[in-house]
Amino acid sequence: DLEQWYYRITQYADELLEGLDTVDWPERVKTMQRNWIGRSEGGRLIFRSEAGHEFEVFTTRPDTVWGATFMVLAPEHPLVGELTTPENADAVAAYQDAARRESEIERMSTDASKPKTGVFTGSYCLNPFTGRQVPIWLGNFVLAEYGTGAVMAVPAHDQRDFDFSKKYGMERIVVIQPEGEAPLTP
Numbered sequence: 001d002l003e004q005w006y007y008r009i010t011q012y013a014d015e016l017l018e019g020l021d022t023v024d025w026p027e028r029v030k031t032m033q034r035n036w037i038g039r040s041e042g043g044r045l046i047f048r049s050e051a052g053h054e055f056e057v058f059t060t061r062p063d064t065v066w067g068a069t070f071m072v073l074a075p076e077h078p079l080v081g082e083l084t085t086p087e088n089a090d091a092v093a094a095y096q097d098a099a100r101r102e103s104e105i106e107r108m109s110t111d112a113s114k115p116k117t118g119v120f121t122g123s124y125c126l127n128p129f130t131g132r133q134v135p136i137w138l139g140n141f142v143l144a145e146y147g148t149g150a151v152m153a154v155p156a157h158d159q160r161d162f163d164f165s166k167k168y169g170m171e172r173i174v175v176i177q178p179e180g181e182a183p184l185t186p
Contacts, residue, residue, distance in 0.1 A: 013037050045152065047071060047125045049136065053079050055125075057152040064154040065129045067175035069165065072118060072139035074149040075099035083136055085122025092138065095119040099140055107140050116141045116164050139164065156186045 016037050020030045042060035049055075055073070059065070073080060075096045084092045095118075099107070106114070118139040127134050141160065142151050155165035155172040165172055172186030 044148070045128070047128065047134075047150075047152070049079075049083055049123050049125045050133075051082070051123065053082055055079055055150050056148045057150045058147045059152055061154070061157070064157050064175055065127065065152065067154040067156050067173040068127055068134060068152045069132075069155060069171045069173060070134055070153045071125060071136045072142050072151040072153055072164070073121075073136060074142040074144040075138045075140070076144040077138075077142075077149045078144075080121065080138065083121045083123040088120060088122035091119050092121060095138055099138075102140065104143060104145075107143060108146075116160060116167070118164060118168060120168075135170070137168070156184065 017034060020033055023030075025033075040058075040060050042058055043062045044056050044058050045062065045065060046054050046056055055071075055077070057071070073083075076099070080092065080096070116139060118137045121136045121138060123136045124133045125136055126132070139151070142149060151161075153161040153164065153170075154175070155161040155170065156174045157176060162172065164170075174184045174186055177184055
């Protein structure tokens with residue numbers, strides 16, 4: 001890991017977004033800027049591992065927490081060493097090494113041909129709303145510098161989480177049913 005400077009753009013997100021209304025730019029450029037600023041409304045939830053380690057996730061859809069069937073942490077998340085069980089240590093270390101070789105742009109790619117990969121830490125946390133045991137994974141699509149470095153995966157309602165759960169054989173629970181539509185299947 002290299003030491004580097006980061007600008008706290010998120011600290012100025014509201015001001016930057018408001019300022020876009022005052023500039024004479026084409027709407028498509030303003031839209032690109034809004035997307036780059038990336039301000040999201042949502043909430044933070046605390047999850048606790050079975051060993052008592054707490055980590056925080058940010059979600060724009062807290063109403064889907066009942067469908068969270070696994071967690072995904074950034075490979076460089078500070079709790080990885082404490083959450084990794086001895087029997088999973090070699091696989092986790094190899095995965096972290098591979099993740100370090102990828103750039104942030106490669107890891108955040110939305111290109112469908114870029115597979116989302118992961119490795120199981122061997123640990124579980126409890127879903128605070130359902131009491132269910134939820135496995136904790138590492139994933140190449142989660143960055144420690146972005147948000148909290150942890151994702152609450154709700155595979156029945158998010159395409160990336162769905163693809164990941166399908167690849168690794170994890171459960172999918174439907175918690176939101178659109179009115180007037182045929183029942184969703186996991």
